[in-house]
Amino acid sequence: MNSLDKNTQLSNDFTEHKTQISTWFQGLQSRICTALEEADGKSNFQIDTWEREGGGGGTSRVIENGNLIEKGGVNFSAVFGESPAQILKLMQLEPADFFATGVSIVLHPKNPLVPIIHMNVRYFEMSNGIYWFGGGIDLTPHYVFNEDAIFFHQSLKIACDKHHASYYPEFKKKADDYFYIPHREETRGIGGIFFDHLKDVNTKTKKITKQDRWDFVREIGEAFAPIYTKIANKNKKFSFTKEQIEWQRIRRGRYVEFNLVYDRGTKFGLETNGRTESILMSLPPEANWQYAHEPKKGSEEEKTISLLKKGIDWV
Amino acid sequence: MNSLDKNTQLSNDFTEHKTQISTWFQGLQSRICTALEEADGKSNFQIDTWEREGGGGGTSRVIENGNLIEKGGVNFSAVFGESPAQILKLMQLEPADFFATGVSIVLHPKNPLVPIIHMNVRYFEMSNGIYWFGGGIDLTPHYVFNEDAIFFHQSLKIACDKHHASYYPEFKKKADDYFYIPHREETRGIGGIFFDHLKDVNTKTKKITKQDRWDFVREIGEAFAPIYTKIANKNKKFSFTKEQIEWQRIRRGRYVEFNLVYDRGTKFGLETNGRTESILMSLPPEANWQYAHEPKKGSEEEKTISLLKKGIDWV
Numbered sequence: 132m133n134s135l136d137k138n139t140q141l142s143n144d145f146t147e148h149k150t151q152i153s154t155w156f157q158g159l160q161s162r163i164c165t166a167l168e169e170a171d172g173k174s175n176f177q178i179d180t181w182e183r184e185g186g187g188g189g190t191s192r193v194i195e196n197g198n199l200i201e202k203g204g205v206n207f208s209a210v211f212g213e214s215p216a217q218i219l220k221l222m223q224l225e226p227a228d229f230f231a232t233g234v235s236i237v238l239h240p241k242n243p244l245v246p247i248i249h250m251n252v253r254y255f256e257m258s259n260g261i262y263w264f265g266g267g268i269d270l271t272p273h274y275v276f277n278e279d280a281i282f283f284h285q286s287l288k289i290a291c292d293k294h295h296a297s298y299y300p301e302f303k304k305k306a307d308d309y310f311y312i313p314h315r316e317e318t319r320g321i322g323g324i325f326f327d328h329l330k331d332v333n334t335k336t337k338k339i340t341k342q343d344r345w346d347f348v349r350e351i352g353e354a355f356a357p358i359y360t361k362i363a364n365k366n367k368k369f370s371f372t373k374e375q376i377e378w379q380r381i382r383r384g385r386y387v388e389f390n391l392v393y394d395r396g397t398k399f400g401l402e403t404n405g406r407t408e409s410i411l412m413s414l415p416p417e418a419n420w421q422y423a424h425e426p427k428k429g430s431e432e433e434k435t436i437s438l439l440k441k442g443i444d445w446v
Numbered sequence: 447m448n449s450l451d452k453n454t455q456l457s458n459d460f461t462e463h464k465t466q467i468s469t470w471f472q473g474l475q476s477r478i479c480t481a482l483e484e485a486d487g488k489s490n491f492q493i494d495t496w497e498r499e500g501g502g503g504g505t506s507r508v509i510e511n512g513n514l515i516e517k518g519g520v521n522f523s524a525v526f527g528e529s530p531a532q533i534l535k536l537m538q539l540e541p542a543d544f545f546a547t548g549v550s551i552v553l554h555p556k557n558p559l560v561p562i563i564h565m566n567v568r569y570f571e572m573s574n575g576i577y578w579f580g581g582g583i584d585l586t587p588h589y590v591f592n593e594d595a596i597f598f599h600q601s602l603k604i605a606c607d608k609h610h611a612s613y614y615p616e617f618k619k620k621a622d623d624y625f626y627i628p629h630r631e632e633t634r635g636i637g638g639i640f641f642d643h644l645k646d647v648n649t650k651t652k653k654i655t656k657q658d659r660w661d662f663v664r665e666i667g668e669a670f671a672p673i674y675t676k677i678a679n680k681n682k683k684f685s686f687t688k689e690q691i692e693w694q695r696i697r698r699g700r701y702v703e704f705n706l707v708y709d710r711g712t713k714f715g716l717e718t719n720g721r722t723e724s725i726l727m728s729l730p731p732e733a734n735w736q737y738a739h740e741p742k743k744g745s746e747e748e749k750t751i752s753l754l755k756k757g758i759d760w761v
Contacts, residue, residue: 179738193737204737314716314725380732387733388726391706392716401629401707410629411703414735417695418702421731422508422519423494423723 139349141342145260152254152345153209153232157190159252159352160207160234164192166356167205167238170363171197176205181406185212187230191409195416199245199367203238204412214257215403228258233266234352235396237413238359243379244369246272246279246320247386248359249413251396252352262341264348265327267302268355269310270362271320271386273379274431275438279362280321284445287324290354294347295339299446302326307441312389317439319389324351378432380419387418454664456657460575467569467660468524468547472505474567474667475522475549479507481671482520482553485678486512491520496721500527502545506724510731514560514682518553519727529572530718543573548581549667550711552728553674554701558694559684561587561594561635562701563674564728566711567667577656579663580642582617583670584625585677586635586701588694589746590753594677595636599760602639605669609662610654614761617641622756627704632754634704639666693747695734702733 138155141148164176174197182188189208194200209232219226233253240247249269256262270283284303291298302324310319329347332339390397390413400410426432453470456463479491489512497503504523509515524547534541548568555562564584571577585598599618606613617639625634644662647654705712705728715725741747 177737195737202735202737314719314722384729387702388706391703392713398707407629408738411735412737414699416736417732417734419732420517420726420729422492422510422517422727 139346141345145256148254148262148341149209149211149230149232149256155349156209156232156234156252156254156352157207159349160190160192160205162353163234163236163356164194164205166360167194167200167203170360171199173198174200179408181409183208183210183212183406185210187211189406189409191406191412193412197241199240199242199363201239201241202416204236204409206235206409206412208233208235208409222261224257224259224261227261229255230257231255235413236355239383239415240363240367242367242369243273243371243375244276245363245366246270247383247415248355250352250355252348254348262330263327264329264344266348266351267306267309267323267325268351268358269306269320269323269325271382272435273382274375275321275435276366279366280438280445283321283323283358283362286354286358287351288446290350291324291347293350294343298326298347299324310389311441312385312393314392315385315388317385317436318441319386319439321438321443321445322441377419378426380417381421381424383415383418384420387414390414454661456660460571463569463577463656464524464526464545464547464571470664471524471547471549471567471569471667472522474664475505475507475520477668478549478551478671479509479520481675482509482515482518485675486514488513489515494723496724498523498525498527498721499719500525502526504721504724506721506727508727512556514555514557514678516554516556517727517731519551519724521550521724521727523548523550523724537576539572539574539576542576544570545572546570550728551670554698554730555678555682557682557684558588558686558690559591560678560681561585562698562730563670565666565670567663569663577645578642579644579659581663581666582621582624582638582640583666583673584621584635584638584640586697587750588697589690590636590750591681594681595753595760598636598638598673598677601669601673602666603761605665606639606662608665609658613641613662614639625704626756627700627708629707630700630703632700632751633756634701634754636753636758636760637756692734693741695732696736696739698730698733699735702729705729 138151141151168175174194176192176194179191187210192205194203211230214227214229236250238248252266254264288299306322306325309325310322312319329344331341397410426436453466456466483490489509491507491509494506502525507520509518526545529542529544551565553563567581569579603614621637621640624640625637644659646656712725741751
């Protein structure tokens with residue numbers, strides 16, 4: 132946690148939150164890129180800033196052909212403007228401006244024994260005072276190592292538990308449901324946490340402030356780099372075979388299927404004329420499709436498939 | 447045209463059309479596979495028959511690692527059962543059974559100088575007497591050769607013109623509109639023809655029978671193999687470079703984007719619990735994504751991109 136950062140404490144003025152939160156997210160993007168470049172040891176992030184026609188813009192940072200990361204992106208954006216008519220209609224709201232900011236990450240490692248990872252943290256608000264936080268992290272190993280899966284989920288649970296006892300079980304279940312590929316009848320990976328529409332709550336039994344939500348979102352954002360680099364630095368040393376690369380390419384194909392067919396962020400981005408290269412930076416450098424591929428009985432590949440299901444308790 | 451086939455003339459009994467049409471389609475599948483195996487000269491189609499839980503089934507024929515075709519599928523299916531509630535609601539119809547049959551093809555060649563091709567011909571009817579034919583062919587060259595594009599469109603125009611003067615211009619425009627990737631602002635390839643909801647028409651100015659429509663659909667089905675093998679047999683002899691393969695992989699990535707994000711058949715299949723491996727046999731053996739890839743100024747790759755737009759008159 133970056134305790135010196137003034138943007139960790141939200142001011143009393145709602146109109147200042149946009150800047151506070153997006154500034155903090157931009158800092159997070161930098162810290163994560165630095166940590167990933169250190170772990171990679173070869174490639175650096177290429178930085179592209181872009182502007183959105185309707186208002187705002189972002190910075191895409193993409194790393195390719197590294198020692199650790201074959202292709203990965205760490206995106207920051209802060210966009211604003213008139214709320215899309217479809218959203219207003221859906222929410223039965225009068226016209227209002229929106230502001231959305233966040234950091235979004237997908238990393239495709241070179242070594243098939245290192246998992247793919249995704250993280251997203253975001254904030255949305257409207258000029259009518261509506262706001263919420265959302266986000267998630269999920270891990271997609273090409274080969275499931277139990278110790279990594281346990282470490283990953285335990286780390287998320289520790290981060291969640293600091294903020295609310297209900298967070299981990301609730302958000303873990305949401306991730307199982309969200310990161311699921313119905314037509315394959317398998318989860319994308321071993322899940323993680325997924326949350327959305329987090330706002331302040333003030334009931335007899337539950338009192339959570341906007342600052343509490345923001346503290347939680349920052350916790351998750353800061354947890355990303357240490358969790359991933361720990362798994363990656365361990366597994367990147369393992370040697371791998373041509374067959375394991377082939378399997379990695381097939382699993383990446385499933386990643387493409389999830390992102391293009393089901394991922395809400397991708398669909399929303401493409402439908403609302405977002406910056407295509409930033410939205411699709413989540414796609415892998417190389418993906419393969421073989422007809423009716425089935426892993427060998429008793430193989431590590433088959434074991435992995437057997438663990439791609441909802442409801443596994445890893446902690 | 448296979449004039450000895452009794453299923454070329456529809457009987458006077460509507461209830462017999464299902465069998466007549468699906469039997470003819472199954473024959474077409476065989477003829478096309480034979481022609482493609484001859485052109486390939488190495489690999490053979492692997493045949494998988496499958497049954498659909500709600501009624502009917504199909505035969506998927508897939509070829510992999512050939513001389514000409516790196517991965518391709520020629521699917522036949524004939525499925526029936528209760529019409530999906532969403533379709534009945536959309537059409538404001540009482541419950542009715544449906545029957546759908548067709549042949550669907552996507553071929554990904556090995557040589558990047560040979561184009562990807564897609565063809566689909568299909569028939570749909572309901573127990574309430576509603577029916578239509580649909581289909582299309584489109585060509586997706588990784589490198590556009592003008593002579594091939596002209597030959598392809600002229601061949602389709604000749605096939606169309608035998609049946610109605612309006613077909614080629616009308617269906618060519620529909621293909622331009624359908625095979626389009628909005629988020630890339632480019633067409634999938636150089637288009638072709640696309641048609642749907644073809645039924646009998648009986649007005650003062652236009653009289654087209656169901657038999658006329660069926661004759662047209664058979665014409666297109668039979669045109670596929672000679673058109674494609676002519677282009678493929680010529681271009682497969684050209685030598686190619688590593689850079690051209692890289693470009694092919696990137697173009698295949700766009701093919702994946704179109705099929706998973708926009709293609710109606712794919713979406714419908716996945717949403718209605720179709721056989722995943724048959725639906726996704728359209729995906730390439732290997733596809734690549736590079737961040738913000740741009741072809742060199744003045745290159746053949748750039749020329750190709752410049753021709754991926756609507757409204758080009760190739761005939």
